[in-house]
Amino acid sequence: MxxxxxxxxxxxxxxxxxxxxxxxxxxxxxAQFHSILGLIDRLQQVxxxxxxxxxxxxxxxxxxREDEITTRDQRARFxxxxxxxxDGLYLVPRVIE
Amino acid sequence: MNLDEFSLRTLCAGLRERTFSSEELTQAYLQRIEQHNAxxxxxxxxxxxxxxxxxxxxxxxxxxxxxxxxxxxxxxxxDIFCAEGWLTTCGSRMLSxxxxxxxxxxxxxxxxxxxxxxxxxxxxxxxxxxxxxxxFYGPVHNPWQPAHVPGGSSGGSAAAVAARLAPLATATDTxxxxxxxxxxxxxxxxxxxxxxxxxxxxxAFASSLDQGGLMAPSAADLAWGLGTLVGxxxxxxxxxxxxxxxxxxxxxxxxxxxxxxxxxxxxxAGVDPEVARALEEALRVYESRGARLxxxxxxxxxxxxxxxxVLAPAEASSNLSRYDGVRYGWRAxxxxxxxxxxARSRAEGFGAEVKRRILIGxxxxxxxYYDAYYLQAxxxxxxxxxxxxxAFEQCDVLMGPTTPSTAFRFGDKGSDPVxxxxxxxxxxxxxxxxxxxxxxxxxxxxxxxxxxLQLIGPHFSEARLLAIAHGYQQATDWHARVPGxxxxx
Numbered sequence: 001m002x003x004x005x006x007x008x009x010x011x012x013x014x015x016x017x018x019x020x021x022x023x024x025x026x027x028x029x030x031a032q033f034h035s036i037l038g039l040i041d042r043l044q045q046v047x048x049x050x051x052x053x054x055x056x057x058x059x060x061x062x063x064x065r066e067d068e069i070t071t072r073d074q075r076a077r078f079x080x081x082x083x084x085x086x087d088g089l090y091l092v093p094r095v096i097e
Numbered sequence: 098m099n100l101d102e103f104s105l106r107t108l109c110a111g112l113r114e115r116t117f118s119s120e121e122l123t124q125a126y127l128q129r130i131e132q133h134n135a136x137x138x139x140x141x142x143x144x145x146x147x148x149x150x151x152x153x154x155x156x157x158x159x160x161x162x163x164x165x166x167x168x169x170x171x172x173x174x175x176d177i178f179c180a181e182g183w184l185t186t187c188g189s190r191m192l193s194x195x196x197x198x199x200x201x202x203x204x205x206x207x208x209x210x211x212x213x214x215x216x217x218x219x220x221x222x223x224x225x226x227x228x229x230x231x232x233f234y235g236p237v238h239n240p241w242q243p244a245h246v247p248g249g250s251s252g253g254s255a256a257a258v259a260a261r262l263a264p265l266a267t268a269t270d271t272x273x274x275x276x277x278x279x280x281x282x283x284x285x286x287x288x289x290x291x292x293x294x295x296x297x298x299x300x301a302f303a304s305s306l307d308q309g310g311l312m313a314p315s316a317a318d319l320a321w322g323l324g325t326l327v328g329x330x331x332x333x334x335x336x337x338x339x340x341x342x343x344x345x346x347x348x349x350x351x352x353x354x355x356x357x358x359x360x361x362x363x364x365x366a367g368v369d370p371e372v373a374r375a376l377e378e379a380l381r382v383y384e385s386r387g388a389r390l391x392x393x394x395x396x397x398x399x400x401x402x403x404x405x406x407v408l409a410p411a412e413a414s415s416n417l418s419r420y421d422g423v424r425y426g427w428r429a430x431x432x433x434x435x436x437x438x439x440a441r442s443r444a445e446g447f448g449a450e451v452k453r454r455i456l457i458g459x460x461x462x463x464x465x466y467y468d469a470y471y472l473q474a475x476x477x478x479x480x481x482x483x484x485x486x487x488a489f490e491q492c493d494v495l496m497g498p499t500t501p502s503t504a505f506r507f508g509d510k511g512s513d514p515v516x517x518x519x520x521x522x523x524x525x526x527x528x529x530x531x532x533x534x535x536x537x538x539x540x541x542x543x544x545x546x547x548x549x550l551q552l553i554g555p556h557f558s559e560a561r562l563l564a565i566a567h568g569y570q571q572a573t574d575w576h577a578r579v580p581g582x583x584x585x586x
Contacts, residue, residue, distance in 0.1 A: 010456075017414060017459040018421070018436070019452055020444035029453070035515045036457055040403045043473050046480070053475030054482060056305040057291040057531020057556075062334050077198050083428035090423050093435045 005033045098125045100261050101579045105170060105313065105321040108264060112159055112169040119159070119169030123152040123213050126171045130216065130262050138237045139257040141176050142184045143216035151213045158211050167325050168211030173263035175254050176217040177224055178309075179298040180204045187300045188220040188232040188250075191420050191427045191446030201298025202330045203267060203309050210325045215263050219253030222448045223417065224274055224302045226250050227517050228510070231450040236507065239281060240580040241546055245504040248278030251312065255282040258312045261579060265322050266312045271302050272405050273499075273524025275310045276536035280499035280549020283538045285566065285576055286312040287319045290556050291531035292337035295330030303412035304335075306405075306528040315576045316537060316566035320344040323559065339557065347560045352568045353387035358492030362398040363523055369502040375540035375548040376498055382572050383496075393488040393495070397480045401526040402518055404481065407461050407474035408529075413451075414458025420446060453514060482530040489555045494565055498523055499536040499549035523551060533559050537566045538575035547575070 007026055010033070014021045021029070075088060084091040098117065111117050127145050134140050148171065155169035179185045179197035181204075186192045200208065207214070221231040229237040229252030237252040239245040240260040247256040251268035255278035258266050268275045270288035279286030287310050294309035301307060311326060313319050321344075329338040357380070364373065380390060422428035422442030429441035447455070461470035488495060500520060510517040527534040532553055539550035550569075554562040570576050 005460075013456050013459050013463070014440075016463065017455045018418070018440050018443055019447070019455060020437070020440040021452075022444070025449075025452070029456070032453060032512075032514055033457070033460075035513050036406060036453075036518075037460075039515050039518065040407050040461070040470065040474075042403045043400065043407065043477055044469065046397075046400065046473070046477050048473060048476035048480070051476040051479055053472050054479035055475055056335065057482070058337075063331075065331070074198070078424070081195065081198065081425040083422060092423055093432065093438055095435055 005030055005037065098122070100125060100129065100264070103264060104315060105166070105264055105318045108170055109166055109321070119152040119155040119213060120149055122169065123148050123171045123215065126215055126263060133260055133262060136238065136243070137240060137256050137260060138219055138235055139253045139260070139262055140173070140216040141186055141188070141219050141234050141253070144183065147182070148213055148215055155211045155213060164211045166321055167207065169213065170265065171213040171215040171263060172207055173215045173218050173254055173257045173266040174204065175220055175251050175266070175268050177220060177269050177300045178204050178267060179300070180214060180217070183214070183217055185217065185300070186234070187224070188222040188234060189446065189448070189451070190233045193233065193427065195425055199298060202295035202332065203299065203326060206325050206328065212325070218251070218257055218266060221250035221252065222451050223300070223413070224250040224269060224271055225413070225450050225454055227273070227277060227520055228505070229253070230507065231448055233448060239504050239546070241283060242504065242544065245506050245546060246281065248281035248504060250274040252278045254312050255279055255284060255286070258282070258284045258314065259580060264313065265318060267309060267326070268312050269299060269307060269309050270528065271306045271409060272528050273521045275312065276499050276524050276534055276549065276551060277521060279312055279536040280547065281504035283547030283575070283578060283580070284312055284314055285316050285319055285535065285537045286310065287323065287535045287559065287563070288527065288533060289323070289327060289559050290533045292335050293327045293339070293557070293559070295328070295333040295336050297330055297332040301416040303409040304416060305412060306409060308528070315570055316535070316563050317348060317570070320348055320563045320567070323563070342560055344560050344563055347564045348567045350564045351387065352383060352565065355383070355388040355494065355565065356391050356492040357383055357388050358391050358393040358488050358495045360393055360395045360398065360488065360495055360497055362395050363497030367501050368498055369542070371542040372498050372500070372502060372548050375542070376550060379539040379550045379569065380496065382569055386568060386572065391492045393491055395484040395488060395526065397477065397484050398526055400477050401481055401529055402522055404474045404477050404529060405525045406457070406518055407470050408478065410454040410458035411462050411471055412458070414455045414462065417451070417455055422446070450514070478529045481526055485526070485530045485532060485553070494562065495553040497551050499551040503542045503544070503546035503548060527553055532556060533562055535562050535566055537569065538578070540575055
C-alpha cells in the first residue's frame with residue numbers, strides 16, 4: 001500500500017510535522033522510508049478480524065481528578081527558559097499585521 | 098577505595114558504620130569519572146559541587162542516625178529525567194540549553210531517599226536508537242571494546258555502571274533501551290512492569306511503552322534500589338497503585354521447581370552461535386539448581402518490530418510536537434514568519450533519526466492510513482500480549498537472548514535504519530505487552546564482549562524476577578567481571 005513515497009508526499013509530511021527538510025534529506029529519505037514502510041507493511045498480512053486494538057498495556061480506564069488548581073504560579077520561572085519574552089508573554093514573529 | 102568490589106549493600110553498610118563518608122565516596126566516583134569520561138563519553142553533565150553538597154547533606158543525615166538504603170549512595174541518572182537545576186538534554190541539541198525547573202518523580206524519590214546525583218548520562222537522542230550513535234553529545238564507547246557500541250538508548254548509564262563509574266544508574270526502556278545496553282555492557286538491568294515507575298518528568302518518547310528502570314552490576318543491587326524507584330504517583334495518569342514491596346527479602350528463594358519457558362522463536366536462526374552457546378550454559382546452571390525447561394510459543398513475536406515501528410513513531414510525532422522553539426529549547430537564529438521559525442528550529446534542533454521517526458509517525462497517523470497502520474498495529478499488539486499471557490500459563494518465567502548478537506561495531510548497521518531496528522527483535526515484545534524484563538550477564542563471546550540473558554515475567558513479578566536472576570548470580574561470577582582487568586582466575 002505504500003510502494004512509493006515521492007518527493008511531493010515527503011514535502012507534505014514535512015509540513016504536517018513542521019520540520020524543514022534540506023535538499024539532501026529530500027534526496028535520501030525516500031529510500032529509507034521505502035525500507036521502513038516495507039517493514040511495517042507486513043502488518044497488512046495479519047488477520048485481526050474481531051481483535052480489539054490495545055492502546056496501552058492495561059485496559060484500565062484513565063483516572064480522573066477534580067478540576068482544582070493544584071500548582072502555584074511559576075510563570076517567571078518558566079519564562080526564564082524561553083528564547084524571547086516581554087511583559088510576561090512569549091514572543092514570536094508577528095502573525096497579524 | 099577499590100570501587101570494583103562493592104555492592105550497594107556493602108556501600109550502605111560502610112556509610113552507616115562511618116567507614117567512609119558519602120562525601121568521600123562521591124569524591125572517589127567523581128575522580129573515576131574525571132579519569133575515564135573523556136575516553137568513554139558516559140556523562141553529558143557532571144557538577145561536582147552540586148553532588149558533593151548533596152553528599153554532605155546525606156552525611157549529616159547519617160550522623161543523626163537517619164536515612165534509608167540509598168542515603169549517601171551516588172547514582173547516575175539518564176539525561177531523560179528532569180532534575181531541578183541540572184542541564185537536562187535528552188541527548189538532543191533541541192534541549193542543549195534546557196536547565197530543568199523541576200524534578201521528575203524518579204529524581205524526587207532518589208533525592209528524598211538521600212541519594213546523591215552523580216551526573217546525567219549520555220543517551221541516544223530522545224531515546225531513539227540502539228547504539229548511542231544518535232546522541233548530539235557524541236557516542237558512548239563500550240568499556241569492554243571501545244570500537245564497539247554500548248547499546249542504546251541508555252548507553253551512557255550502562256557503560257558508566259560497567260566501568261564502575263557509578264554503583265547504580267537510572268535508565269528507561271521503550272523497546273529495549275535498558276536490557277539491550279545492559280547486555281552489551283555486561284551488567285544487570287531491570288525494566289519494571291508498565292505503570293510501576295512514574296513517567297512524570299521523564300521526557301516522553303512513546304508514552305504507552307516508556308518505562309523507567311535501573312542498571313547495576315548485580316540483581317541484588319537492583320533489588321536494593323528498586324524500592325525507591327517504584328510507587329504510585331498521581332501526576333502520571335498510567336501510574337499503578339500497588340502495596341509496598343520488599344525486593345530484598347525474597348532474593349534467596351529457591352529455584353527448585355521453577356518452570357523456565359523457552360520461546361521457540363527466540364532460539365532460531367539469526368541468533369549468533371556464540372550467544373546461543375552462552376545461553377545454553379546459563380540454562381544448564383538453572384537446571385542444576387532444580388529448574389525445569391519448558392518449550393513455549395510466541396507465534397506473533399516476529400511482528401513485534403513492525404508493530405513497534407508504527408506505534409512508537411506515532412506516539413513520538415505527537416509527543417515531540419511540543420518542541421517549537423517558543424517556550425523553551427532550541428530556536429533557529431534566522432527565520433521569516435512563525436511557521437518558518439518553528440519548522441527551522443525543529444530542523445536544526447532534531448537529529449536525523451528523530452526526524453525520521455517523527456515523519457514516519459506523521460505518515461501512519463495521516464488521513465487514509467490511520468486504520469491500516471495505527472489501529473492494525475494496536476490489534477496486533479493485543480495478539481502479541483495474548484501470546485505472552487498464554488505462555489505464562491505453562492511457565493513462571495521466560496528466558497532467551499537479550500540480543501541476537503553481542504555489541505556491534507560503530508557504523509556496522511550501515512545506512513539502512515531497518516538493520517538497526519531489527520536488532521531489538523527480542524526486547525520489543527516485552528514493552529508492547531507491558532511486562533517486566535531483565536537482562537543479566539551470562540558470559541562472553543570470543544572477542545571478549547558480554548552476552549546478555551533476558552528474563553521476562555508476568556505483570557508485577559519484579560521481586561520473583563530479581564530472585565531468579567540472583568539465584569544465577571550466586572552460581573556464576575559474570576556480573577562481577579570488570580572491563581580492563583582481564584579474566585579472573
